[in-house]
Amino acid sequence: MSARRIAMGAAVAAAGLGWAGLAFAQEVVLRGITSFAEKTINSRGFEGFIDKVNETGKGKIRINYIGGPKAMPPFEVGKALQGGVVDIANVTGAFYTNVFPESDAWKLTQNSMAELRKNGGFDYMMGIYKEKMNAMMLARQFQNTPFHIYLTKPITKPDLTGLKLRITPVYREFFSALGATVVQTAPGEVYTALERGVVDGYGWPTAGIFDLGWHEKTKFRVDPGFYRAEVSVVVNLTSWNKLNDEQKKIIADAAAELENGFQAVEAKENAADIEKMKAAGIQTIEFKGADADKYLKTAYDAAWDGIIKQSPVHGPKLREFFSAK
Numbered sequence: 001m002s003a004r005r006i007a008m009g010a011a012v013a014a015a016g017l018g019w020a021g022l023a024f025a026q027e028v029v030l031r032g033i034t035s036f037a038e039k040t041i042n043s044r045g046f047e048g049f050i051d052k053v054n055e056t057g058k059g060k061i062r063i064n065y066i067g068g069p070k071a072m073p074p075f076e077v078g079k080a081l082q083g084g085v086v087d088i089a090n091v092t093g094a095f096y097t098n099v100f101p102e103s104d105a106w107k108l109t110q111n112s113m114a115e116l117r118k119n120g121g122f123d124y125m126m127g128i129y130k131e132k133m134n135a136m137m138l139a140r141q142f143q144n145t146p147f148h149i150y151l152t153k154p155i156t157k158p159d160l161t162g163l164k165l166r167i168t169p170v171y172r173e174f175f176s177a178l179g180a181t182v183v184q185t186a187p188g189e190v191y192t193a194l195e196r197g198v199v200d201g202y203g204w205p206t207a208g209i210f211d212l213g214w215h216e217k218t219k220f221r222v223d224p225g226f227y228r229a230e231v232s233v234v235v236n237l238t239s240w241n242k243l244n245d246e247q248k249k250i251i252a253d254a255a256a257e258l259e260n261g262f263q264a265v266e267a268k269e270n271a272a273d274i275e276k277m278k279a280a281g282i283q284t285i286e287f288k289g290a291d292a293d294k295y296l297k298t299a300y301d302a303a304w305d306g307i308i309k310q311s312p313v314h315g316p317k318l319r320e321f322f323s324a325k
């Protein structure tokens, strides 16, 4: 509860619960955080969602936007959400495998979120969210954007032997299977790692490197892309359950609008960044035929093997729900 709410509550009590005061005191304030730099592509959807909630929720519900990685390290957001230190977060599953390892499986979905919400896959995953994080996913933004390997040195085949790459859990098993040495960092450390030559490249989705200045240090993008990036709005269940139906609806409506509307945004952003990379002289290394097949098969097999090893009961179920039929 914010200091202002406590103060208002006290004022309302002193005034003998006047109607206007009571209505004002009922405004609930949720603490919101993003695990990506503010105003960059991975945060903009969430920032629009907050604006929408605060506009339609006036006097009823408000999200207090605390900010991004300057306020909280990205790999701590899941724990903060689990413990109710924050109520609502913009985050990707790879950043909270320290809470439960299955969170990273979203990257392996080959069915749309609309399909997963129908076929039971979403509900199955929400059971794990509830049990292990006391949380629920409200909206997935990215769902048709692959990741790529970005490099400072060229390669000619799907073999990363001798290269040191920056990773998150998204890329660990795959890059390791291709022979790379890997080093995990938050996005905020990638620029310096490239600048100092500590890494020869990194994993990242199709869009976003210009937001972070990484294009200055990047010479190659490897195609095809692999997996599907996931960035979502996740809410603490205790905080959610305290809301009344009207407050829940304001949030749920804004979330549905975000999830359904984001596919047009990501398509446009991805196309724009591919053009910008060309213009910036970033060359494409494209695997074709058997090399491309091997590359993608290694990507999915290595990642599923990793998840199933860590989660022998849920892993195979998720693979069934998430894989293309």
Ligand code: 173
Binding pocket: 042, 092, 094, 167, 168, 169, 170, 186, 187, 203, 204, 205, 229, 230, 231
């Ligand atoms: O590379 C990353 O930091 C990462 O895991 C990620 C996941 C989703 C969107 C953007 C980056």
